[in-house]
Amino acid sequence: MDYHWNWGIFFVQVQNGDETYLDWLINGFGWTVAVSVSAWIIALSLGSVIGTLRTTTRPWVVMLGNTWVECFRNVPLLVQMLLWFFVVPELLPKDLSMWVKQDMPAKEFITATLCLGLFTSARIAEQVRAGIQSLPRGQHYAGMAMGFTTPQTYRYVLLPMAFRIIIPPLTSEFMSVFKNSSVAFAISVLELTFVSRQMQEDSEQGIETYVAVTALYFLCAFIANRVMSFIDKRTRVPGYVSAK
Amino acid sequence: MIEISHVNKHYGAFQVLTDCSTTVAKGEVIVVCGPSGSGKSTLIKTVNGLEPFQSGTIMVDGISVGAPSTDMPKLRARVGMVFQNFELFPHMSITENLTIGQIKVLNRSKEEAMATGLKLLDRVGLKAQAAKFPGQLSGGQQQRVAIARALSMNPICMLFDEPTSALDPEMVNEVLDVMVELAHEGMTMMCVTHEMGFARKVANRVIFMDQGHIIEDATKDDFFGTPRGERAQQFLSKILSH
Numbered sequence: 001m002d003y004h005w006n007w008g009i010f011f012v013q014v015q016n017g018d019e020t021y022l023d024w025l026i027n028g029f030g031w032t033v034a035v036s037v038s039a040w041i042i043a044l045s046l047g048s049v050i051g052t053l054r055t056t057t058r059p060w061v062v063m064l065g066n067t068w069v070e071c072f073r074n075v076p077l078l079v080q081m082l083l084w085f086f087v088v089p090e091l092l093p094k095d096l097s098m099w100v101k102q103d104m105p106a107k108e109f110i111t112a113t114l115c116l117g118l119f120t121s122a123r124i125a126e127q128v129r130a131g132i133q134s135l136p137r138g139q140h141y142a143g144m145a146m147g148f149t150t151p152q153t154y155r156y157v158l159l160p161m162a163f164r165i166i167i168p169p170l171t172s173e174f175m176s177v178f179k180n181s182s183v184a185f186a187i188s189v190l191e192l193t194f195v196s197r198q199m200q201e202d203s204e205q206g207i208e209t210y211v212a213v214t215a216l217y218f219l220c221a222f223i224a225n226r227v228m229s230f231i232d233k234r235t236r237v238p239g240y241v242s243a244k
Numbered sequence: 245m246i247e248i249s250h251v252n253k254h255y256g257a258f259q260v261l262t263d264c265s266t267t268v269a270k271g272e273v274i275v276v277c278g279p280s281g282s283g284k285s286t287l288i289k290t291v292n293g294l295e296p297f298q299s300g301t302i303m304v305d306g307i308s309v310g311a312p313s314t315d316m317p318k319l320r321a322r323v324g325m326v327f328q329n330f331e332l333f334p335h336m337s338i339t340e341n342l343t344i345g346q347i348k349v350l351n352r353s354k355e356e357a358m359a360t361g362l363k364l365l366d367r368v369g370l371k372a373q374a375a376k377f378p379g380q381l382s383g384g385q386q387q388r389v390a391i392a393r394a395l396s397m398n399p400i401c402m403l404f405d406e407p408t409s410a411l412d413p414e415m416v417n418e419v420l421d422v423m424v425e426l427a428h429e430g431m432t433m434m435c436v437t438h439e440m441g442f443a444r445k446v447a448n449r450v451i452f453m454d455q456g457h458i459i460e461d462a463t464k465d466d467f468f469g470t471p472r473g474e475r476a477q478q479f480l481s482k483i484l485s486h
């Protein structure tokens with residue numbers, strides 16, 4: 001193999017600019033983190049609400065929640081990304097559509113974040129539902145018997161335990177958000193994957209580029225994992241053996 | 245205090261309760277027994293509206309259970325309930341279990357709730373366990389905490405659904421002792437239990453259920469003393485023999 005190794009490439013200036021390739025990577029990393037963390041916030045809030053609604057006794061509310069989950073789970077993320085970017089703006093009322101296409105600031109970022117957030121919310125909704133339904137039915141009864149309203153029963157009795165139980169799947173979900181954010185390159189968000197392709201073409205040092213990018217994604221997922229296991233330790237219930 | 249009249253309940257085509265009627269007067273202790281699946285749990289859960297029913301009426305302290313105009317959370321807060329599997333809130337310490345209802349439902353101050361909670365914990369003999377979590381207590385201890393938790397809301401009556409049947413035999417008495425004491429203090433109680441010793445000691449009346457029907461509703465002395473229906477006799481001889 002006569003590959004020309006150059007690990008110093010990161011400190012070399014890019015072809016038509018005064019930044020270094022390292023600056024590109026740092027920027028890309030920043031966008032990756034921004035998209036992922038914002039999407040995670042959307043996903044967690046929305047997913048919790050929808051997951052909770054799916055355990056209520058109103059059939060139409062449950063159906064709405066189920067439809068939500070099915071829609072976002074059954075279409076590939078990449079396709080959803082393209083749909084949100086190219087198709088959804090066309091479906092909006094005329095003025096809004098024009099605005100979105102021409103004037104909306106940070107259009108790519110917002111679209112990618114929204115798309116990834118909604119996609120992940122469906123997955124979280126599914127886990128929250130499963131978490132709540134894994135609790136003994138008597139817990140719900142006990143909350144109601146105390147005089148709690150249904151929202152209070154969820155708030156004080158069911159959700160605190162449900163979330164503890166689903167920390168392991170939520171951990172993978174949190175890690176996935178970082179990994180899935182790479183799909184945003186398809187709509188030209190200047191995140192890590194986008195930047196890495198740019199750098200590979202510009203510098204012709206593909207191996208160094210992708211080694212660095214791999215390491216950065218690895219780091220994200222690793223930190224996400226650590227954060228979740230810290231939360232797991234902090235919220236562990238003394239003497240609790242998993243629900244029957 | 246509790247008036248159950250002509251209550252019917254079914255799941256689809258399956259009738260769980262058929263024309264059930266009985267009353268529990270203030271200060272009375274009623275024991276409900278019957279074979280598995282006869283509808284005891286269902287009946288007792290209809291009393292505080294945890295289970296809806298299709299027809300009939302239930303009045304608790306003059307308030308109609310399940311009527312559209314009834315504030316059910318408010319009514320439930322006044323009716324204590326103890327479950328077969330304790331159902332303490334596992335993520336809360338014992339003191340939190342004893343205070344959360346007082347604080348969130350009765351709007352008591354933290355201090356007041358804590359004082360009440362600790363007093364009740366002392367009363368069920370578990371003051372030393374205040375800082376522990378439910379998972380760190382034995383079944384009998386958990387059930388005593390559950391009784392204290394129900395009492396922390398100053399209930400006008402108490403419902404028990406087989407409070408001792410999930411317990412190891414050596415723990416049954418510590419829970420029954422608390423219940424007997426409650427009965428002696430004049431608490432109105434409706435207890436689903438097969439502890440006939442308890443029934444003999446404190447019950448005013450015993451109700452026997454079978455297949456969703458109340459087929460015996462007799463004073464304690466009649467129930468244990470004079471001849472009664474064949475099903476009840478068979479059932480009694482079975483549970484008294486072991």
Ligand SMILES: Nc1ncnc2c1ncn2[C@@H]1O[C@H](COP(=O)(O)OP(=O)(O)OP(=O)(O)O)[C@@H](O)[C@H]1O
Pocket residue numbers: 255258260278279280281282283284285286287
């Ligand atoms: N959600 C439900 N859907 C359908 N049938 C139910 C449901 N809940 C209870 N049942 C049925 O109703 C009947 C009465 O149940 P219930 O729990 O009240 O019995 P029980 O007398 O308390 O029995 P046990 O001694 O086993 O606790 C049973 O046959 C049970 O299978």
Ligand SMILES: [Mg+2]
Pocket residue numbers: 284285286405406
């Ligand atoms: Mg039962």
